[in-house]
Amino acid sequence: MxxxxxxxxxxxxxxxxxxxxxxxxxxxxxxxxxxxxxxxxxxxxxxxxxxxxxxxxxxxADRDELLAGVATHEFEAFTEALLAAAAAGPEAGAVKRICAAYLCFGEENVQLYRLMFASGLVAGAPKESELLKAALASFRPLLDRVSDTSPRRARAAANAIWAQLHGFVMLKADGLLTEPSEELLEGLMI
The missing domain is CATH 1.10.10 (Arc Repressor Mutant, subunit A)
Incomplete structure (x- = not known):
């Protein structure tokens, strides 16, 4: 021994x-x-x-693979936060709650949010990668709750909301917007 x-x-x-x-x-x-x-x-x-x-x-294999692993995990956490917000009340207010959860996640996780959305990792990810799957899944909670007559119009509406939210998060992160999230949510075009 x-x-x-x-x-x-x-x-x-x-x-x-x-x-x-x-x-x-x-x-x-x-x-x-x-x-x-x-x-x-x-x-x-x-x-x-x-x-x-x-x-x-x-x-x-390398630093990029590690970053992709972190981003994948963060997209999964992001999706969980959006789904929890959607389920936290009546369906009629689900989009607004998703938007609030989106802003909260972005503000509380600025550098991780930048990794997820501004690093180019997702754009360069292989089609079947876990990263791309997780990133696409994070859009579903919003897309599934934007009601419209056609899937194409629903996607356009969801993209417009997403663009506004992304802009708010990035502008706040860069110090160009100082309004509280509640005020920004009131100005959303939804």
């Missing part, structure tokens, strides 16, 4: 990490939230996780 070493008990545990992928995704999310995606490197994440610099490459 081997005796446990007391010299550096964390060294062996750090190398054989329990769920390194999840740990790296969470560390990346925290780094992006605090400093933006541009500051993220796999080497710094490895240091934070207490693993060898090569360890993240067992789970992510």
């Amino acid at each position: 081997r005796k446990p070493t007391t010299e550096n008990p964390d060294k062996r545990d750090a190398y054989h990490h329990g769920d390194l992928r999840r740990t790296l995704l969470e560390a990346a999310r925290n780094e992006i939230s605090a400093n933006g995606a541009q500051s993220l490197s796999l080497a710094s994440l490895a240091r934070r996780a207490g693993v060898a610099q090569s360890a993240p490459y067992r789970h992510f």
Whole structure:
């Protein structure tokens, strides 16, 4: 039987990490939230996780794949927030509640929102990727609740609402809008 070493008990545990992928995704999310995606490197994440610099490459081919993993998770959380808002009251007010949840998510997660919507990750994602599926799914709660006579017109209406919301989030993030979200919601053309 081997005796446990007391010299550096964390060294062996750090190398054989329990769920390194999840740990790296969470560390990346925290780094992006605090400093933006541009500051993220796999080497710094490895240091934070207490693993060898090569360890993240067992789970992510490169930095972009890690960013796509974070964005996928955030799109899933975003969709859950929109669906919860829609279900929080009568169907008649669902679009307004979705819009409020959208603004809240964007304001509370500015850097993650930028990763999701302004980084080019989604535009460059392969058709069958989890990222693209998650991004498209985040549009469904709004699209499903915009009523109109034709699917094409409903999509156009949902796109117009989405564009307004996206503009509000980005303009607030850049300090060009200072009005509270409640006021912005009153001005939405829905």
